[in-house]
Amino acid sequence: MRRAIAICALWALAAFAGLATKSDYLVSVATATAFLALWGQSWNLLSGLTGNISLGHSVFVAVAAYVTLLLFQDAGLSPLLGGVAGIAAAVLLAAVIGAATLRLKGPYFTLATLSAAAVVLSLILHYSELTGGPSGIAIPFAEDSPAKLEFTNVRAYFLIAVTLLAAVTLFLAFFRKSRLGFYIAAIKSSEEAAAAAGIHVARIKVLTFCVSAALTGLGGVVYVFFIGFADPNFLSGLTLSVEIALIAVVGGTGYLVGPIVGAVFYETIDAGANAFLGAAGGWDVMILGFSVVALVMTEPRGLCALAQGVAARLARRPPPPAGESVR
Amino acid sequence: MRKIFLSSLTLAVGGALAAIFAGYTARAADQVDIAVIAPLSGPNASVGEMIVNASKLAAEDVNTAGGIKSLGGAKLNLIIADATNDPQGAITTTERVLTQSKVAGAFGLALSPLTTAALPAFVKHHVPVITSAISDALVTPSNGGYLFQIAPKGSAFGNQQVEFLKFLNEKYKMGITKAAILYVNNPYGIATEKGIEQLAQKAGLDIVLNSAYPESITDASPLVSKVQQSGAQVLFPVSYISDAGLLLTALRSANSHVLVIGGGAGFIWPAIGQSLGDKVNGLTSVASWNLDSKNIKSDPKLAAVAARYSKTYNTFMPEQAGEAYAGISVLAAAIEAAGSADPAKVRLALQTLDVKSGGGALMQPGEVSFDANGANTHVMPVMIQWQNNVPHTVFPEAVATSAVTKP
Amino acid sequence: MTILAQAILNGLLIGGVYALVAMGLNLMFGVMKLVNFAHGEFLMAGMYVAVALAGLGLPAGTFGIYWVALPTTFLMAAFGLAFYLLLLDRAAHFGESPQILLTIGLSIGAQGLAQVVRGSDFQLVPNPVNGAALHLGALSLQLGPAIAFVVALAVTIAMARVLRRTRFGKSARAVAESVETAEMLGIDARRVYVASTAIAIGLVGLAGALLIPYHYTFPNVGQNFVVVAFLAIVIAGLGNVVGAVFGGLLMGVMQSLTASYLDLDLSTAAIYVLFLAVLLLRPQGLFSRGRRTL
């Protein structure tokens, strides 16, 4: 309960800050950060809880976004409805991929998800009559219209993004103490013991994957209208998949706010380096990459653990128990 | 270690915030800001570098020539920013530049995905942008009249390649009828391919192979065997530098005698000449700009530009650089004409402008003006042929300065 | 018929480079259970080192440029040593996701570093190998890839012997099976880690040196090779070093065949599909029996 209140407070704070900020630039960076955090949360649901590291999560962003967008374009269906179809499509894909790959362990699963995403990407590129191919789909801006998720003011997207983020975070907070949450915790500690306790391990994992995909897709639906342009190589590309996983682990997979912290850290450095050193060419990328390295070498369990450790030091308490928070 | 990290972290965060809040920089009255937003990191960084290099030259030249006279000799000041390699990056960078500094106009973006993504930001801030991206889809009413395309349309490239083939056929009685098209599967490749296809039919060419290939291939031999199987006599490859290199190498190894008429990009970059040595000579390609076309040779000022570029950056002045130099000059001319640094006025000036002299005349055929959709009305792609390791303009006659040697 | 033969040959040749990259990846995975997402950037680094050396001058003769191969290999091996001592030594105990995070961060940073240090332009030292070919009847082999392929095979045989015969090989295999048991047998796992990393990075450096005669060098070049190498090692069986070579060759051939017979722009999709198929039907890999490693 305290968690829930804290989350709502944070949400209100963020929303207020967004509306108060004068610079559209800041707000759009914040919006991008919120979406990334949202995807990180969804990723964390699967990988943080079951330890299956997916490097193909962007595929759910792409599928949900494309389905919604095509329904909007070709059938004039409002993204509010089309989004449901889009998310359904993402879930369906997750069920297929999950059923096939979730029995795989460690790197096998990771590379399987990576490949599945790559296959979907090349299909999107190949069937260009339907998807617009590599040129992607630009969303022509007509006029402000909530039903079409079209807003001139970035703050509208920002509000939607942080609200979705808060909602998903709340959901996860309760999810952990739900039936499914308990099952997942049991599976994480030992699949053998979980099965012995009557848990249908395979089924639960696929289900979790689907929920994760649904939340990722939810973000994708709004996101594509935020950037107003569906670029397959970006939406379904490895870069986005990697970023999603990256920020979740950077924040600390064991923590509810991990992905949020991670996203803020990552985007701040990214935007900062780009603003300061972008003109220099290469420096921004280098700094971004190496600051991640520096972080891992300092605290492999991520920023939250790092903060805890520091706090513990200041309070002269022993730091949190060693050992990795994700297995 | 932890200490170091924390301090560096605070530094980064603080820095970023500083960068953000120090946003609205007060501009000296005698200075006009122009944004140059190009991919300066990631796989297309080299394109961005060419653009930045040339833009700097252009600004220098404008300023040494007394700046913007209608603004009391105000100096051009370039605000250079990294559009990164993905739409999200292009959008945030554009937002940042346009929010933080009151620019009179912008140049760059270079790739159509980046341009498409960033365009709404320009419309929102009422800032005109000149792009060097070539996709036809960009210059339509949907761009709200804020996008100006200085380079020829993608389809025009394809058309020119086919025209050139017709020309060669007549000149050398080559009797080429079977054509193969291989294009990189991205907007640039597709746009160009469309152009070739359109005209090929009219020109009575029989297209025996027309296939896209994925970006960033590691081996071109499958492409070559496809071409050989197809029995094509001419190959129209639309490739970036890395694929272009692999393709030409693979063709040579397979000692294939197919005539190659390159689709620009990779086939005209300094790197391809530098890597193939004198084996590059004879290679022909389309280009959206070339350094020695008639309009340039006939004007010592412009000829000097190309010369200065190669002296400063010790490679000849490539396509992307030429467009950037012309683009910045055109912006300067528009500001001059508008007599104001207000982007809205600059935009109107751009729409009505007709540049016949100065840096803008660097674009073939020596004149630049934009139609209602922002397309460059006069511009035409040129055909180049590598002769003693530099691309020479050999077609169309209107701008050609060297005779084509039988490829 | 010649088309098929040519396609298979092309595939094998490009597969040779994949193989060298994959071998190192799999050695590190087998011994340290570490998936090195920065491996592609080590290839890139190797290429830049080789280009820099070649810039010092080329001896006369067709194969002059290959003088850089050995120096590059050793320089990169030293680089690998540093990589281990500076990062992996601690990261070895981090567990899977921090290690992935570490190597991905390294990969991003290295691409930036390369651009900062060497610029973003595409480099290829003019040399007689580029564009030269061997002709067997109707078939023609690009010389550069052919040499890379031959060297890859030689290295494979050498590695196989090293792993079977030498003390390092025996300890490496023991460690790969189980660190605990190995250490009970008095094997210093850390030394095995150091050696494996050095060898792995050395190999990828060699791959780089073999690429530069005919492939451009640029900051992102590693990405084009490493993903295929990843698929290759999983298809071969994670940790199975010699198998990785066959994985690499298979990938090359698949790519080439689909490109020649299906559709060029589906050739990437095809190898991913093959990969998924193998993964689902034979998770332990094509060339591994059960848990056998190295």
Added chain:
Amino acid sequence: MTALLELDGIAKSFGAIRSLIDVSLALEQHGIVGLIGPNGAGKSTLINVLTGVYLPNSGSVRFAGRDLAGLTTAERARLGLVRTFQRPTAIADLTCVEGVMVGALCRGLSLSAARAEALSKLALLGLAGSAALSPRTLPTGHLKLLDFARVLTLNPRLVLLDELMAGLSQNELAVVLDAIERLAAQGTTFLVVEHLMDVIKRLSHRLVVLDAGRVVAEGAPAEVIADPRVVEAYLGGEESGHAHA
């Protein structure tokens, strides 16, 4: 009435090693059956075959009159055939009671009902005190009991105890033995694998001796233990048995 569990000619081998050669066995409803045998006799393999972790090479397992072939571990558990582990792993992310609830949840109970069920089972095993704690803080002995409590919340009909008692303190042992006997009285059947002979003697109503993959003797504990073949077979493993316990 038919037996609760019927094993018919079960054989299981791993490569060359024939772990179970021919095991046929019938367990009646009610009661506590001890299963003993030297190390490597095949006790653990047998448990894994019963719970569906291993598929037998031949032979059939019938539970409550139903052939278990093709059923997963989870499905068998939900039918009431459960097991405990020699070295259980704590569910690090949950409190003890939450970890125990899981079984009840699989039975379809609501969260609150499951919690109540879990608390009662914890109380039964004398762990009521640690309900709200994180299992990470508990000694391994308690982890075993948590593991036991978890499967008990499934209302099992047959519980396979894989060396549950080894490593428990005297009082814990007393509590557990008492609990087992009470549950048995209420109709739960137990198959107890143990090395601790005194425990087995006290607990079992029937004793089965497994050696080298075969049942070498079964019957009333006293007789079986007196049986020279058993003494011979078992003494062979006695030391290792002690070494283990």
